[in-house]
Amino acid sequence: MKTAIKASGASHRMSAEDRREQVLKAAMAEFAIHGLDGTSTEAIAERAGISQPYIFRLWPNKKDLFLATVDACFDRFEAVLKKTAEGRSDAEIGAQLQAVGHDPSGHPHLTGPGARLHAMGHAYMRLLAKPEAPLMQMQAYAACWDDDVRRLVRDRWNRLRTLVSELSGVEGRELSEFFARGMLLNVAACMHLPATGDPARWAHEVLGFA
Amino acid sequence: MKTAIKASGASHRMSAEDRREQVLKAAMAEFAIHGLDGTSTEAIAERAGISQPYIFRLWPNKKDLFLATVDACFDRFEAVLKKTAEGRSDAEIGAQLQAVGHDPSGHPHLTGPGARLHAMGHAYMRLLAKPEAPLMQMQAYAACWDDDVRRLVRDRWNRLRTLVSELSGVEGRELSEFFARGMLLNVAACMHLPATGDPARWAHEVLGFA
DNA sequence: GATGTTATTGAGTAATCAGTCACATGAGGA
DNA sequence: TCCTCATGTGACTGATTACTCAATAACATC
Numbered sequence: 001m002k003t004a005i006k007a008s009g010a011s012h013r014m015s016a017e018d019r020r021e022q023v024l025k026a027a028m029a030e031f032a033i034h035g036l037d038g039t040s041t042e043a044i045a046e047r048a049g050i051s052q053p054y055i056f057r058l059w060p061n062k063k064d065l066f067l068a069t070v071d072a073c074f075d076r077f078e079a080v081l082k083k084t085a086e087g088r089s090d091a092e093i094g095a096q097l098q099a100v101g102h103d104p105s106g107h108p109h110l111t112g113p114g115a116r117l118h119a120m121g122h123a124y125m126r127l128l129a130k131p132e133a134p135l136m137q138m139q140a141y142a143a144c145w146d147d148d149v150r151r152l153v154r155d156r157w158n159r160l161r162t163l164v165s166e167l168s169g170v171e172g173r174e175l176s177e178f179f180a181r182g183m184l185l186n187v188a189a190c191m192h193l194p195a196t197g198d199p200a201r202w203a204h205e206v207l208g209f210a
Numbered sequence: 211m212k213t214a215i216k217a218s219g220a221s222h223r224m225s226a227e228d229r230r231e232q233v234l235k236a237a238m239a240e241f242a243i244h245g246l247d248g249t250s251t252e253a254i255a256e257r258a259g260i261s262q263p264y265i266f267r268l269w270p271n272k273k274d275l276f277l278a279t280v281d282a283c284f285d286r287f288e289a290v291l292k293k294t295a296e297g298r299s300d301a302e303i304g305a306q307l308q309a310v311g312h313d314p315s316g317h318p319h320l321t322g323p324g325a326r327l328h329a330m331g332h333a334y335m336r337l338l339a340k341p342e343a344p345l346m347q348m349q350a351y352a353a354c355w356d357d358d359v360r361r362l363v364r365d366r367w368n369r370l371r372t373l374v375s376e377l378s379g380v381e382g383r384e385l386s387e388f389f390a391r392g393m394l395l396n397v398a399a400c401m402h403l404p405a406t407g408d409p410a411r412w413a414h415e416v417l418g419f420a
Numbered sequence: 421g422a423t424g425t426t427a428t429t430g431a432g433t434a435a436t437c438a439g440t441c442a443c444a445t446g447a448g449g450a
Numbered sequence: 451t452c453c454t455c456a457t458g459t460g461a462c463t464g465a466t467t468a469c470t471c472a473a474t475a476a477c478a479t480c
Contacts, residue, residue: 012446012458016457038244038248051458053459056439062438135352141401145243157397177387187367193364223475226427261429261430263430
């Protein structure tokens with residue numbers, strides 16, 4: 001009964017590695033909404049287009065799948081930051097900078113470390129446009145009551161901080177304020193504070209920029 | 211069989227209003243850890259020292275209980291802010307201000323709006339010392355995929371913003387940066403970034419203050 | 421002490437859960 | 451052709467889930 005071939009899954013017989021990636025994507029969508037405890041492996045399997053027992057062939061248990069999902073999340077995040085840092089001298093980015101208008105006090109924002117950091121902030125906002133991105137982050141933080149989750153999140157968070165510091169050349173308090181703004185954008189995105197996905201409006205309404 | 215009398219509950223026959231408050235407290239502890247979907251009403255009931263079916267006499271369903279819990283959370287938060295604003299001229303607060311050391315650039319921080327805002331920030335840090343406080347917030351934001359939750363959280367968030375603005379006299383960008391720092395402290399608290407509960411160290415390590 | 425209200429529970433139900441196990445299916449090498 | 455090994459599933463289990471319902475014990479009021 002019911003010939004399956006569900007959802008996004010091109011159905012049959014792919015390499016385990018590809019399958020893992022596919023399942024991770026499905027897992028992220030489900031975990032982002034229902035969290036570690038609230039997500040059923042059945043729902044993940046259905047979304048990935050495979051049977052539920054097969055998940056336990058790819059990962060030993062649900063928590064390990066959650067950990068892998070969080071890990072992949074940070075991976076994707078780091079990749080975006082690196083790519084942004086590489087293309088940081090593009091004219092396009094300079095234009096976007098001025099559109100958002102983030103330099104009220106005497107920082108040298110259109111060049112140097114501040115500019116790089118600002119470009120990264122902008123890239124982060126674009127990343128938050130996917131609705132599961134901020135939710136998944138919240139779920140990761142919320143799941144920090146579990147020791148293993150907390151260890152992973154702390155490690156990746158520290159890696160992220162040093163990565164941003166190295167890529168931008170910014171340190172200390174200014175760096176912390178960057179992450180602080182990011183966290184505020186997170187909760188704003190969860191709340192759908194900007195009905196539109198336009199990052200410029202986010203900056204205006206949420207961060208209170210002029 | 212099994213004479214019960216569980217946990218914190220002085221067992222028998224209290225007014226429905228008191229009982230609701232007691233259950234809300236238990237619900238916050240459980241929801242903070244396992245989230246809306248992951249928390250069982252059984253666990254809440256056991257913690258509150260009542261039978262599980264009675265929860266559904268006090269609230270029509272689990273989600274409404276979650277909403278009430280989030281609401282109570284914001285209530286408590288607002289109360290703390292108001293109390294802090296009332297006692298803002300205490301000498302003790304002035305001392306704490308300098309201990310944290312939040313005035314690197316020329317803001318007039320030891321008096322006026324900045325001082326009031328800073329006192330509130332400090333009160334917030336003390337509030338985060340209870341481990342369920344930041345987790346519960348994350349769970350509330352994460353549960354924003356649900357329309358009703360999102361509506362509630364958005365409303366209370368806006369109320370909070372205007373309340374802080376009125377109490378402190380701060381507006382716009384500076385106000386947003388206050389909330390941004392708060393959100394960063396939230397995730398730091400979830401991650402147990404400061405192993406100690408000492409707010410001064412939080413400020414130093416997480417916010418990057420000198 | 422009868423009457424009505426309010427707090428509270430035991431016993432259930434249908435559904436869903438994570439995880440197991442035996443088995444099927446296909447591709448590639450010999 | 452047969453063998454091997456990785457990919458994949460159907461059927462199952464024991465536990466847990468939110469939620470219902472009928473019943474009762476404690477209170478108040480006259």
